Amino acid sequence: MIDALLLFIGIALLIAGGDLLVRGASSLAGILGISPLIIGLTIVAFGTSSPELAVNVAAALKGSTDLSFGNIIGSNIANIGLILGIAALLKPIKVHSAVIVREIPMMLLATVAALVMGFDHVLRSEPGVFDRSDALMFLLFFCVFMFYNIADVLRNRRSDPPLHESPETAWVKENRRLWVPLVMTISGLVLLVLAGRLTVSSATGVARALHVTEAFIGLFLVAVGTSLPELATTVMAAARSQSDLAIGNVVGSNIFNLLFIMGITAWIRPVPIPPQGLLDLMFAACLSLVLLPIAASGRRTITRAEGAMLLILYIAFIIGRGWMSALG
Numbered sequence: 001m002i003d004a005l006l007l008f009i010g011i012a013l014l015i016a017g018g019d020l021l022v023r024g025a026s027s028l029a030g031i032l033g034i035s036p037l038i039i040g041l042t043i044v045a046f047g048t049s050s051p052e053l054a055v056n057v058a059a060a061l062k063g064s065t066d067l068s069f070g071n072i073i074g075s076n077i078a079n080i081g082l083i084l085g086i087a088a089l090l091k092p093i094k095v096h097s098a099v100i101v102r103e104i105p106m107m108l109l110a111t112v113a114a115l116v117m118g119f120d121h122v123l124r125s126e127p128g129v130f131d132r133s134d135a136l137m138f139l140l141f142f143c144v145f146m147f148y149n150i151a152d153v154l155r156n157r158r159s160d161p162p163l164h165e166s167p168e169t170a171w172v173k174e175n176r177r178l179w180v181p182l183v184m185t186i187s188g189l190v191l192l193v194l195a196g197r198l199t200v201s202s203a204t205g206v207a208r209a210l211h212v213t214e215a216f217i218g219l220f221l222v223a224v225g226t227s228l229p230e231l232a233t234t235v236m237a238a239a240r241s242q243s244d245l246a247i248g249n250v251v252g253s254n255i256f257n258l259l260f261i262m263g264i265t266a267w268i269r270p271v272p273i274p275p276q277g278l279l280d281l282m283f284a285a286c287l288s289l290v291l292l293p294i295a296a297s298g299r300r301t302i303t304r305a306e307g308a309m310l311l312i313l314y315i316a317f318i319i320g321r322g323w324m325s326a327l328g
Contacts, residue, residue, distance in 0.1 A: 003205030010199030011225035014051035017191030024184025031178055049256045050188075051195075055222060056261055058197045060268040064204055068265045069130075069273060070218025073280045076111070076254045077219075078227045080287040081314025084250050088307025090239055095247055095295040095302065103251040104295055106145055108288040110258045113141065115281045118273045128273035130266040138263030145255060199225075213274060220318065227253075247295070247302070254288075276324060283317055 052075055059068040087093060117137070120128045130138075199222065207217045265271055273281075287310070294306050 003202045003209060006198060006202035007206055007221070008225075010195050010202055011051075011222070013191055013195035014054055014199060014225070017050065017054070017188045017195055020184050020188030020191060024181040024186075024188055027181035027184070031181065049253055049261060051225075052227075052257055053261050053264070054195060055199050056265040057268065058199070059218075060265045060271075062197075062201075063269065065265075065269060065271045066213060066274045067203055067218040067222065068262075068271050069277055070213075070216065070220075070280075071222045072257050072262050072265070073277070073284055074219035074223025075227045075257055076284050077280070077287060077314065077317065078224050079250045079254050079257075080284075080291055081310050081317065082224070083227065084247065084291075084302065085307045085309075085311030085314060088302040089304050089311065092304060093247055093302040093307075095300045100292070100296045100300070102148070103248065103255070104288070104292050107251050107254050107258075108285070108292060110138075110141060110255055111281070111285045111288050113137070114258055114262070115278070115285055118278050118281055120273075128278065130262065130271040130273070132267055132270065135263045135266035138259045138266070142255075142259035142263060145259065216321070219280060219321065276321070280321070287313065 052071060055071050056068045059065065059071070084093070114130075117130060117134045118128045203217050203222050206221070207213060210217075262271070290310075290313075294302055
């Protein structure tokens, strides 16, 4: 019970730390005159995934790499099946053409690349693991994605919709004192580090008490917990008809999680792929593949029926994986 309570406290502190970090860093960058484009593509993107980053860096340093794998892949599955499904149920989500052409294919490519890297037992006759060479590939893919986005926006002189629609942008305009965002940024970073350690240690304790693997705890409990910022942002965006923000938040977070966070984590310590981990990767790839034709349909809208389908797929995945874990 104590570990479970500490786990929920740790997740709550992660969310609070991420919120402090993104607000403080965005305001600091605005005061210092950094381009809003760069803020949107780096600081805001980093802030929304900062809980996952804190958990996985702490897990890598502690050696709980099963938790890292489960958290990253579980977060990506939850982002599409749970979060986007709920958002579309509340209000149909219109999809911008740039998301269909660029972001969703990149998310699918990243997931398929991770799946291929996971077949070490077939390709190299070795146990499946994301090692430092894989980490380098993830980070290189991430750099290419960032460069392509920045170059595309600069070339077409487009603004970044997720940035302008986010509450952080308004906060930047209202606060011009340098010390306020500086304190918030440092406090957010410190809180994330401490909360990451607390979450990892308590999640490990919960896994032992329930006699389930760390990967299973990471795949569901920690993954959903650290995805709460994305859930809140996406649901509010959908309710306010901010469709670009809703789907951009989900797809961008998945790319950031898999390429940047998995890359950093595997660079610190190789991440073994746990038993049934390839099935989780396959399901994540299938969800990404399903999302592409849904988004690219003639209406370019994720309807309530399609949102319900995504949510049903996620629930079926939870039940199936829970059943498989119970069997051993």
